[in-house]
């Protein structure tokens with residue numbers, strides 16, 4: 474059983490009290506409204522009993538403007554005002570939606586996150602990118618706005634299904650590929666089973682990955698430089714995620730292997746097999762028989778596209794990534 478609490482405060486200036494070491498239930502509930510999804514709510518019912526909670530349907534297909542509008546109507550009904558703090562308790566879908574709603578409701582109110590999936594703990598809750606999808610186009614609308622706090626209450630992980638652990642490892646492997654060759658080796662010598670049976674090692678791995686993402690985004694809040702490296706695997710990943718109803722972890726896993734192959738052709742990277750083997754080891758897919766034209770047509774709408782080319786994240790070696798401009802027509806050929 475996990476009982477580890479860890480708070481990342483991004484600002485001391487919050488409307489509510491967040492003790493430095495705290496469980497979700499010890500956050501003050503005055504002037505707070507919690508947003509969660511039906512799975513997290515049902516599985517952790519007791520934890521929500523003292524909070525005013527808006528419960529939305531679970532899943533990426535609900536990360537859209539319709540859900541945002543329905544939440545806003547509920548906030549109005551609950552008389553939420555500028556002193557209200559929204560708390561997103563859930564996976565990346567919940568943190569993305571909560572941050573977006575809070576950023577636009579009454580032109581912006583405070584918000585904080587209690588990430589409850591591995592993926593949200595190590596990635597989605599950090600960095601202030603909030604938003605929703607428009608059909609198959611991922612994260613097409615949104616804001617960059619920082620939460621006031623991120624609370625790691627790892628007791629939520631006690632109910633996380635195996636597939637969601639695997640999805641979280643996709644982002645951890647991404648961090649290792651772009652920034653940390655030692656962590657890549659560590660992951661190679663362990664396994665999902667190893668981390669699930671060793672809570673201390675797992676919580677250290679979570680903190681290490683939260684720190685990797687935090688330090689990258691702190692230096693580049695608006696993605697002008699180094700932050701772009703975090704998109705490794707995401708260009709193709711986002712193009713196939715909603716079209717093929719893949720989880721985010723599965724989609725970027727396939728995207729990372731494609732980016733490795735591009736790296737091989739363009740930069741002479743020679744560790745594609747090690748990356749693919751590591752992803753497989755953690756239960757992630759490395760290929761998909763997708764329709765190239767359909768994927769390309771979504772890919773060219775990517776936010777990283779500029780006139781005639783796209784900024785693709787490639788690997789020079791494990792632990793060292795680079796932004797490379799690739800012509801769109803070349804990507805089409807390579808697909």
Ligand SMILES: NC(=O)c1ccc[n+]([C@@H]2O[C@H](COP(=O)([O-])OP(=O)(O)OC[C@H]3O[C@@H](n4cnc5c(N)ncnc54)[C@H](O)[C@@H]3O)[C@@H](O)[C@H]2O)c1
Pocket residue numbers: 510511512513516531532533536563564565566567569589590592593596597598599600601602603611612629630631632633634637640721722
């Ligand atoms: N903003 C960012 O920087 C950023 C970064 C990476 C990913 N994302 C986004 O995050 C999303 C993916 O996040 P995710 O994988 O956490 O998806 P998710 O929020 O859909 O959660 C996955 C599933 O796990 C369930 N769940 C959540 N916590 C649980 C728990 N403790 N116990 C049992 N079940 C639980 C959810 O109900 C859901 O069914 C995508 O939309 C992706 O675009 C955003």
